[in-house]
Amino acid sequence: MKFQSTDDYVATDDLTIAVNAAVTLERPLLVKGEPGTGKTELARQVSQSLGLRMIEWNVKSTTRAQQGLYEYDAVSRLRDSQLGEERVHDVKNYIRKGKLWQAFEAGEKVVLLIDEVDKADIEFPNDLLQELDKMEFFVYETGETISARHRPIVIITSNNEKELPDAFLRRCFFHYIRFPDxxxxxxxxxxxxxxxxxxxxxxxxxxxxxxxxxxxxxxxxxxxxxxxxxxxxxxxxxxxxxxxxxxxxxxxxxxxxxxxxxxxxxxxxxxxxxxxxxx
Incomplete structure (x- = not known):
């Protein structure tokens, strides 16, 4: 499983090496570079080149790490209990799966793009350390552990707007996309x-x-x-x-x-x- 340039994307030799090294090491690939240099498009082209489905998580300033795992809708469950709904007895009906959960439970290997990680709060990368390292997380509401069936290829992009924590950087393979000559x-x-x-x-x-x-x-x-x-x-x-x-x-x-x-x-x-x- 080797990435290379596609008909729609020109990848330099050092970028190709970086992608394939991250795949071999099973580490997230952290891609930095100025806006507009093709960081997000890289994930799409890796997906296309390797014939894998892509799951995209677009990070915003209000995004929390927990949203990538799951969200528990306690308000809806309370409302349904007041209305006497049968579905209220199964807590799973009120859990919304995040992008990491979707990638972990996929029946095949996928490409997971975490786009513009530096937009979120500084604690956002740290809050994902365990999940990205061990490829599993615990769902407190149901008592189950969700483990990746197939370890996804994780590509994380950053526009270098803020420094990322050292503990997060240690777990990634890093590549800076220089402006093309x-x-x-x-x-x-x-x-x-x-x-x-x-x-x-x-x-x-x-x-x-x-x-x-x-x-x-x-x-x-x-x-x-x-x-x-x-x-x-x-x-x-x-x-x-x-x-x-x-x-x-x-x-x-x-x-x-x-x-x-x-x-x-x-x-x-x-x-x-x-x-x-x-x-």
């Missing part, structure tokens, strides 16, 4: 936009990397944003000459796909003004 980005673009003209792609990527490297930029555009930008350029039937007509340091064509806040837009407007004034 121009050659790798070309391959990614060709997967999503096959047949794009070389002159347009070369000019667009040159402008894109110049934008990313601009000093003072608050938010660097990501892989997903350059793909959106190229989609718009193709839809508008733009050429390399059209892009070059923007001029040095001017706002790029359809810049709203790349620059996502007014501070960065103003930065490029000032640069364009200074470039014109210097002529």
């Amino acid at each position: 121009p050659e790798t980005l070309r391959k990614i673009v060709e997967v999503h936009h096959p047949g794009i003209k070389d002159a347009l792609l070369t000019t667009a990527l040159t402008q894109f990397y110049e934008i990313r490297e601009q000093a003072g930029l608050k938010k660097k555009p990501s892989t997903s944003e350059v793909l959106d930008w190229l989609k718009l350029l193709l839809a508008e039937d733009m050429t390399a000459a059209d892009l070059k007509s923007s001029g040095t340091n001017a706002l790029p064509k359809l810049h709203g796909a790349l620059l996502k806040n007014e501070q960065d837009v103003h930065l490029f407007e000032r640069l364009a003004f200074m470039a014109r004034s210097g002529r």
